[in-house]
Amino acid sequence: RAPSPAMPIRELARASDDLHYSEFTAPTPDREDHSFSGMFFSLGCATALPIDSIEISAISVRGNLGRVRVYAKNVHLKTFDDALPPVDVSERYGHYSANDANVADLMDAEAWGEPAYDEEHRPSYDELVALKLNAPITLRVGEKVQVYVHTDARSDKGLVYDDERDELGRPKCDGVLQIYPGYAHLSHEPFGKAAPWYAEDETMVSSLRKDRRFVGMVSYGVRWMLWQPEREIHARFPSEFQEVVRTMLRGMRDPGSILSVLDENVMMYTLNKYVGWEWFGRTLKAREYPPFAESSGSPRVDVVLEALFLEHVKEGNDQTPYDDTHSIEFVATAMVRTIVSRSPELRVMLHGCTLRHRVEALLHMLRSCYEKVVQAKSDRKTQGSQIVGIKQKYLLPEYNAQAIANDLDTVRHVTNIICTRVSHREGWRPDVWSNVQSNTHRMSPDEHESDETDLSTIQEVLEDHIRSLHVPLKSFMNMNSPRPYDDVFDDLDDDDDDFDDDDDEDDWEADEGDWIDYTSTE
Numbered sequence: 001r002a003p004s005p006a007m008p009i010r011e012l013a014r015a016s017d018d019l020h021y022s023e024f025t026a027p028t029p030d031r032e033d034h035s036f037s038g039m040f041f042s043l044g045c046a047t048a049l050p051i052d053s054i055e056i057s058a059i060s061v062r063g064n065l066g067r068v069r070v071y072a073k074n075v076h077l078k079t080f081d082d083a084l085p086p087v088d089v090s091e092r093y094g095h096y097s098a099n100d101a102n103v104a105d106l107m108d109a110e111a112w113g114e115p116a117y118d119e120e121h122r123p124s125y126d127e128l129v130a131l132k133l134n135a136p137i138t139l140r141v142g143e144k145v146q147v148y149v150h151t152d153a154r155s156d157k158g159l160v161y162d163d164e165r166d167e168l169g170r171p172k173c174d175g176v177l178q179i180y181p182g183y184a185h186l187s188h189e190p191f192g193k194a195a196p197w198y199a200e201d202e203t204m205v206s207s208l209r210k211d212r213r214f215v216g217m218v219s220y221g222v223r224w225m226l227w228q229p230e231r232e233i234h235a236r237f238p239s240e241f242q243e244v245v246r247t248m249l250r251g252m253r254d255p256g257s258i259l260s261v262l263d264e265n266v267m268m269y270t271l272n273k274y275v276g277w278e279w280f281g282r283t284l285k286a287r288e289y290p291p292f293a294e295s296s297g298s299p300r301v302d303v304v305l306e307a308l309f310l311e312h313v314k315e316g317n318d319q320t321p322y323d324d325t326h327s328i329e330f331v332a333t334a335m336v337r338t339i340v341s342r343s344p345e346l347r348v349m350l351h352g353c354t355l356r357h358r359v360e361a362l363l364h365m366l367r368s369c370y371e372k373v374v375q376a377k378s379d380r381k382t383q384g385s386q387i388v389g390i391k392q393k394y395l396l397p398e399y400n401a402q403a404i405a406n407d408l409d410t411v412r413h414v415t416n417i418i419c420t421r422v423s424h425r426e427g428w429r430p431d432v433w434s435n436v437q438s439n440t441h442r443m444s445p446d447e448h449e450s451d452e453t454d455l456s457t458i459q460e461v462l463e464d465h466i467r468s469l470h471v472p473l474k475s476f477m478n479m480n481s482p483r484p485y486d487d488v489f490d491d492l493d494d495d496d497d498d499f500d501d502d503d504d505e506d507d508w509e510a511d512e513g514d515w516i517d518y519t520s521t522e
Contacts, residue, residue: 012228012272015052019221034184034212035063035157038150040106041182041214044078045139047175048284048395050225050236050277054176055136059117059149060128060217063160066153068129069190070117072137075145078408091420096205098193103205106183109191112148125157128217136221144180149214150190158188164211167368169413172213173398177220180409184212210416227271240281245271284395289402292334293341298351300452301340304362307458309333311466311473312366328377331401332370336362338405339369339414346415353422355452359465360425361418368414370477373401 045054059070096103105111116133137145151158164181171178186195187207198206227237227245234242248267251259296302312329340347350358376399397403404410451457469476 012268013226014228014233016224016226019055019223034162034209035160036184036186037153037158037188038148038185038190039159039161039182039212039214040146040148040185040208042144042146042180043137043139043218044144044171044178044180045141045176046078046173046178046397047141048287049176050233051141051176051222052225053138053140053223054220055138055223056133056145056177056218056220057136058130058132058219059147060130060219061149061159062124062126062128062216063151064123064125064153064155064157065121065129065151066123066158067120067151068117068131069115069150070131070133071112071148071150072116072133073112073146075137075139075143077140077142078144079142091210094195094206094209096208098203098205100205103208106148106208107191107193107205112191123153125160130217130219144178148185150185152188152190154188160215162213162215164213167364167414167417168372168404168410169211170372170398170404170410173396175396176222177218179214179218181211181213181413184209224277226273227275227277229268235285237277238281239283239285241275241277241279244280286395286400287397287403289397289400290406292402292405293338296337296340297344297347298340300355300358301347301350301362302337303453303455303458304355304359304462305333305337305366307455307462308363308366308473311459311462312477328370328373331373332366335369335373335401335405336365338402339365339411342406342408342411343415346411346418349419349422353426355458355461356465357422357425359458359462361422363462363465365414365418367477369401369405372404374478376401 043056045051061068098104116135116137117131119131121129131149139145149159153159161184166181169181171180173179185192185207186209187193188196192207193205194200195206225233225236227233227241234245248259248262248271251257252262252264252267254260296305309329312333313327340350350361353361397407466473466476
């Protein structure tokens with residue numbers, strides 16, 4: 001009997017037809033730090049789950065509202081090899097140069113186009129109001145989009161948002177969606193360049209306040225990836241799913257197996273169309289990230305980091321654990337070194353400033369990274385909530401120090417903070433900063449005889465600085481107290497807080513109420 005002809009099969013789909021809807025809320029209980037007219041921020045899709053894309057359908061906000069408009073632009077793929085945007089050092093007391101590249105990008109009304117939402121709303125200061133977009137914003141895994149929400153309420157309470165308390169500028173994340181910090185907008189006019197208490201000035205923008213965070217909820221649908229007989233897609237699925245596929249294929253090629261009677265096309269179509277990614281288990285492989293940098297690129301920075309590491313680990317230890325690559329001290333130091341290595345402008349700034357300011361800045365960075373590593377380790381042990389039904393915390397970038405240190409959003413955020421503060425402490429004008437940037441050729445590794453790279457000299461300066469803190473270094477790294485390296489400009493002209501009742505205390509203590517609430521419905 002002649003074998004039957006192969007069954008004709010339809011082309012395999014790459015993504016599910018159905019959307020699984022979710023909501024991601026970023027609340028700030030009892031801590032509404034700020035409110036005014038608008039908020040610029042970014043949304044991203046980053047996950048180890050086998051997701052093809054997400055569709056953002058609504059953004060929920062609260063405030064006195066009025067006419068609310070939502071804009072979106074510049075959907076782009078984010079990679080570790082992207083070019084770092086220009087450093088943001090033009091701000092002075094709430095004013096930015098109109099020529100600042102970051103500011104120009106935000107205030108370019110023509111580039112934002114028509115709003116994705118434009119409706120009138122009654123005041124709702126305590127309850128979130130859903131803004132259902134005219135068309136969903138689609139993001140594939142790895143992509144980001146810029147979002148601008150504006151209200152025309154004629155008060156300082158148009159839109160509630162929050163302070164950015166993470167010194168590394170990390171996004172809030174539920175395992176799929178990321179909400180990045182951004183800029184508050186203080187003008188009642190969309191893209192207005194002047195705050196209400198300042199006159200229009202073509203050379204300056206006074207209506208932006210950096211380091212602010214969106215408060216509200218983002219509603220989105222998940223479109224799951226469908227299995228394909230392609231190496232890259234197959235690798236995105238759980239190890240149990242991959243083993244089932246291999247077993248089925250081996251059985252189909254074994255004349256003694258009952259699976260040999262199956263048509264290969266039928267099996268491929270069944271796995272593609274009808275078998276869910278989580279049917280056999282949820283063991284997913286962690287994403288691989290670039291390694292830590294071995295050098296910051298500046299011998300002056302490297303020797304300060306070495307001195308900080310030695311000082312940190314020597315307290316309570318007879319021997320320096322150089323080989324303990326998993327110690328918190330080692331990982332935090334490696335994070336700082338990597339962040340500096342990825343930012344030419346930060347590297348030049350730290351290399352060119354005075355030794356005392358270099359020590360102060362690097363200690364501040366080290367403390368921020370140390371806090372992040374401690375938090376991640378603690379969360380692994382204590383946090384029991386599931387992310388889309390998955391408990392493997394290693395799948396989240398927030399629990400991977402290499403992912404954080406190599407992330408360009410983190411690098412950019414730290415670069416802006418440190419460069420602004422160091423240039424202020426050094427008293428550098430923009431022309432001086434430009435001159436410092438041009439001296440990159442001086443960062444050569446042959447400065448061994450210089451005080452700038454002499455370890456004993458660095459240790460003396462560091463010990464003197466630690467004495468000024470009035471606590472041991474290890475206690476300083478762990479203490480819950482205001483950071484000593486605070487914003488040099490915000491306290492002088494930071495007028496976007498609640499005028500009536502807001503002390504705006506910028507404490508950095510662990511915020512137990514600031515974790516993400518995640519709910520999922522299908």
